[in-house]
Amino acid sequence: MSGLIKSSLARKYAMALSGLFLIVFLLQHFTINLISVFSEEVFNEVSHFMGNNPIVQFILQPILIFGVLFHFTMGFVLEYQNRSSRAQNYAENKGSANSTWMSRNMIWSGAVILSFLGLHFVDFWFPEMNYKYIEVLPENPNRYFEEMVHKFVSPVRVVLYAVSFVFLMLHLLHGFSSSFQSVGLNNKYTKALKSFTIAFSVVIPAGFIFIAFFHHLNA
Amino acid sequence: MNLTLKIWRQANTSAQGKMQTYPIENVSPDMSFLEMMDVLNEQLINKGIDPVAFDHDCREGICGMCSMYINGEAHGPDRLVTTCQLHMRKFKDGETITIEPFRANAFPVVKDLAVDRSAFDRIQHAGGFVSVNTSGNTQDANAIPINKHDADNAFDAATCIGCGACVASCKNASAMLFVSAKVSQYALLPQGKVEAADRVLNMVKQMDEEGFGNCTNTGACEVECPKGISLENIARMNREYLVASAKG
Numbered sequence: 001m002s003g004l005i006k007s008s009l010a011r012k013y014a015m016a017l018s019g020l021f022l023i024v025f026l027l028q029h030f031t032i033n034l035i036s037v038f039s040e041e042v043f044n045e046v047s048h049f050m051g052n053n054p055i056v057q058f059i060l061q062p063i064l065i066f067g068v069l070f071h072f073t074m075g076f077v078l079e080y081q082n083r084s085s086r087a088q089n090y091a092e093n094k095g096s097a098n099s100t101w102m103s104r105n106m107i108w109s110g111a112v113i114l115s116f117l118g119l120h121f122v123d124f125w126f127p128e129m130n131y132k133y134i135e136v137l138p139e140n141p142n143r144y145f146e147e148m149v150h151k152f153v154s155p156v157r158v159v160l161y162a163v164s165f166v167f168l169m170l171h172l173l174h175g176f177s178s179s180f181q182s183v184g185l186n187n188k189y190t191k192a193l194k195s196f197t198i199a200f201s202v203v204i205p206a207g208f209i210f211i212a213f214f215h216h217l218n219a
Numbered sequence: 220m221n222l223t224l225k226i227w228r229q230a231n232t233s234a235q236g237k238m239q240t241y242p243i244e245n246v247s248p249d250m251s252f253l254e255m256m257d258v259l260n261e262q263l264i265n266k267g268i269d270p271v272a273f274d275h276d277c278r279e280g281i282c283g284m285c286s287m288y289i290n291g292e293a294h295g296p297d298r299l300v301t302t303c304q305l306h307m308r309k310f311k312d313g314e315t316i317t318i319e320p321f322r323a324n325a326f327p328v329v330k331d332l333a334v335d336r337s338a339f340d341r342i343q344h345a346g347g348f349v350s351v352n353t354s355g356n357t358q359d360a361n362a363i364p365i366n367k368h369d370a371d372n373a374f375d376a377a378t379c380i381g382c383g384a385c386v387a388s389c390k391n392a393s394a395m396l397f398v399s400a401k402v403s404q405y406a407l408l409p410q411g412k413v414e415a416a417d418r419v420l421n422m423v424k425q426m427d428e429e430g431f432g433n434c435t436n437t438g439a440c441e442v443e444c445p446k447g448i449s450l451e452n453i454a455r456m457n458r459e460y461l462v463a464s465a466k467g
Contacts, residue, residue: 004464007423008433009457078433082391085324085432091225091238092317094291095390098442104390106435178436184458186451 011078016182018071019175023200025064030204033211040145047144051128072114079107102174109171116164123151152215161212165205172201220246220307223315224259226271232327232335238317248308252295253278253285255307273332278303280445283380286387287332288319293384293443301382301445321387325394325429338429339381339397345425346418347401349410360410369407376403378446385440385448391432396440398426399456400448406459416463423460 004010032050036043050056095104102109127147131137152158176197180190221244229236243259250258253275260270276284285302289295295305310316318332326334351357379400386394402419405411411418434453441450 003420003424004460006427007460008427008431009423009460011433012457013461078435082393082432082435085392085430086322087324088236088322090288090291090319090322091227092291092319095439097292097296098388098439099390099437103435103437174436181436181450181454182434182457184454184461186454 011074012182015071015074015078016179018067018074019179021067022071023172023176025067026204030207034207036145036148037211037214043148044142044144048139048141051132051144052139068117072110075107075110100174102170103178106171106174109167112164112167113171116160116167119157119160119164123157124148149215149219152212153219155216158212158216162209165208168208169201169205172205173198176201220248220310220312222246222255222310222313225315225317226332227319227328228271228331229320229328231330236328238319246307248306250307251278251303252287252289252305252307253303271332272330274334275303280304281380283382283445286321286334286336286383288321288387290317293321293387294382294445298442299445299447301380304445321383323383323386323392323431325392325431326383326386334383336381336383338431339383339394341429342394342398342422342425343381343401346414346421347405349405350414351410363409365408372451373404373407376400376407376448376452379404379444379448380446382445384443384445386431388439388443389432389434390437390439391435393434393440394426394429394431395434395453395456396444396448396450398422399452402456402459403452406455415459416466419456419459419463423456 032043032046035046124147132139152161177194180186180193180197185193221242224241224243225238226241227236228239241259241263243255243262246255246258253273256271256273263270274284274286276282278285280301280303283301285294287294287302289302289305294300294302295309297305297309320326320328320332320334321336325338326336329335377400379397381397383397385396386392389395402422405418406415436450436453438450441448
């Protein structure tokens, strides 16, 4: 088992599984955000539950933060190792002849997503942690919708969100289907699975962009 | 055809290499790429210049020796061919062609376009075989019933000629396609199942020790492979490795 942990394949499995875990979280986050388009009341109820349920706050949230930190740290480590495995680069290399832009530039799309997470944490997570655990302000179950809409008043922030989600789409277009290959799933269902991952990779980020513009225009 | 060749020249493994430009005239479109290189070398020898070193052997696409990176692609712009099967008709008159060695730390340049691919040999030695009793009681392989689908897939994997185009094309210089083909060709057959766990563990360990990069599933290896080895083999090796590791 120690051989497994040190092997290049273990890193491959770990990247795939942490990526799939983050995709599940992304879908859950999208579902809650989408509720905000239809009902302020239900959005507040769900947000209040997510923000105050001890299982979500003290078990799922740390697991999620670990998953994010692990995925991007491992991504940078692998990128460094991979670049180091070819000390002398080609004078001419036609990467586009045999692979997609997305597959060759996961590190750059990932870096944009990481920068976005910084902005997202400053916008929502840090104020939320401050509200609940540092200043320990009295809980108002109806505050979440207004706080969220307030963030989308700025057109600059909305554009930054939109650009970031385009990069998330590019990252998912390779990463989602690739993670199944990494854990050994490549069979007669792969074609259908790939179609599903492409649809997911486009629809979910596009949905996030729609929600941001929706609240900006209705603010 | 009149062409300009930009070729990587490097005296030996430790020497500093650089691109050199050579004009070449009256190239027939029906020549193979290696025949064109032979003509160039004759011209260089006549001028008293050291000829360009490059690997070649069978010149019929089965030995895997010819290892050039031509105009940014392993074995050039054609598909499912080795360099010896690439013809000059694939290029335009007056074109400049860039020719480099396969580049990876695990494939050090020996001289000019010739690289040392013995890392592949060491991976094979680590587990790319089946142990068969050859004392005179060897069982006829055809006596063992094998599912046609598995036999075909094993044969497809076994067509890998170990040329290294997968490593050369991969942005990470990963050897996963080669190793997975060698794992698959035995893993699919009953004769190979006895040693399957040890095989995959040992071959992956050796692959990592040789300094190849990690696979990120870009699929460039599959596209550039002269034998069309499928990415399904990599998925199979990933499964085999996981199961073998779990067994301890």
